[in-house]
Amino acid sequence: MGITDRKEREKQEMRKLIIDAAMEMFIKEGFDRTSIRNIADKIEYSPATIYLYYKDKDELLYEVQGQAFLELYNAFVRDVTATDPLERLEQLLHSYVNFGFEHRDLYDLMFILRSPMNAVDEGNDWPNCDEAYNFLTDTMNKCIDQLRYENAQIAALSIWSLGHGLISLFIRERIKVAQIPDDQMRNVITATVNEHLRLIKK
Amino acid sequence: MGITDRKEREKQEMRKLIIDAAMEMFIKEGFDRTSIRNIADKIEYSPATIYLYYKDKDELLYEVQGQAFLELYNAFVRDVTATDPLERLEQLLHSYVNFGFEHRDLYDLMFILRSPMNAVDEGNDWPNCDEAYNFLTDTMNKCIDQLRYENAQIAALSIWSLGHGLISLFIRERIKVAQIPDDQMRNVITATVNEHLRLIKK
DNA sequence: AAATTTAATAAACAGTGTTCAGAAAATAAA
DNA sequence: TTTATTTTCTGAACACTGTTTATTAAATTT
Known part of the structure; x- marks a missing residue:
């Protein structure tokens, strides 16, 4: 199924989008001063969306x-x-x-x-x-x-x-x-x- | 004036009451996991009272x-x-x-x-x-x-x-x-x- | 006893991480 | 193409956080 492949690819792209934004903000502002809402704003998604790709803020840190x-x-x-x-x-x-x-x-x-x-x-x-x-x-x-x-x-x-x-x-x-x-x-x-x-x- | 002396003494006692509670909780739970409300509960005062004796949470840490x-x-x-x-x-x-x-x-x-x-x-x-x-x-x-x-x-x-x-x-x-x-x-x-x-x- | 100063608090503000019911979009089935 | 189903997304809420302010209660002075 090519469609599930694409979905998987899109999922990974979304994870990358999130983690790249997170990393940039962690470096610039520090982990504590970066909120999930800040990250969500940056990538133009709602905060809840981030939780569909990462379990919690600690998992972002871990990544x-x-x-x-x-x-x-x-x-x-x-x-x-x-x-x-x-x-x-x-x-x-x-x-x-x-x-x-x-x-x-x-x-x-x-x-x-x-x-x-x-x-x-x-x-x-x-x-x-x-x-x-x-x-x-x-x-x-x-x-x-x-x-x-x-x-x-x-x-x-x-x-x-x-x-x-x-x-x-x-x-x-x-x-x-x-x-x-x-x-x-x-x-x-x-x-x-x-x-x-x-x-x-x- | 004996009254101002006593007031000053009471103020210092209050500061000590707060800081002792803070220290105990910082040690037991860690700074981040101790909230002003937690400390207020422990000493049986309202959270706002703490701010009459210490500028902010950082000042508690500093002390x-x-x-x-x-x-x-x-x-x-x-x-x-x-x-x-x-x-x-x-x-x-x-x-x-x-x-x-x-x-x-x-x-x-x-x-x-x-x-x-x-x-x-x-x-x-x-x-x-x-x-x-x-x-x-x-x-x-x-x-x-x-x-x-x-x-x-x-x-x-x-x-x-x-x-x-x-x-x-x-x-x-x-x-x-x-x-x-x-x-x-x-x-x-x-x-x-x-x-x-x-x-x-x- | 009344007026004034000091001390304490309830309630609110703006923020946090996180969850969940429901809306929107994409896919599958008819 | 239209309907049904699955997937993806979000608004709103929950329970917290530090902090401020208007108001109440208490203590002191007049």
């Missing part, structure tokens, strides 16, 4: 997160170009921190926002998040012998925590207490990352 | 954050007992991570929640937050010569970021992607902290 994790993964692939394993780890961490710094609202909804409980939790974790995390563990495994860490899992967690800590303290403005001038913020964060990378090397 | 930062500072004072400077830094980081692990909703509203813009931002930053941060910088300064860091400010930021990164990834459940069994979570976090402490020492 956008999936795309965002893919974007992060693509940034890794783009930025991590070296052949030397250690250099690759350095590029990876810088790519991560850079991503957070450049795409704050996206980073926020990926790593800081409370997780969408309805969508996740059923064993069913984030799409494309594994890929990004595996990129880290793979990169780590290939240079772990050149690092002072004893355990690759802990090394990965340590690197991630440092990067996430820096970015999230910055995004949520807690870093203010350190009284770093705005125009030096980027440099200080980069320096902290570099210092950490220096210390973990053998 | 609770102040108390929470004081609690964190007290935890530092309680836990950091060693005389050896390096040992003190270790105790401090463990105290911080422990606080986050044990008081998740409190930690959440202190360090993860979007900052209350109406209350903060006018140069007027968090109360008692400086004290806690200065505890870190002081402790850091006293052992910086025994560390491999070149700069005490960056060292402090690095330590803080690692601790905050770990706790916030855990609280917001992003750490799930690392597939650490629940019953080992605490150990892995502690191990990561210890590993970091080991690597930064000369």
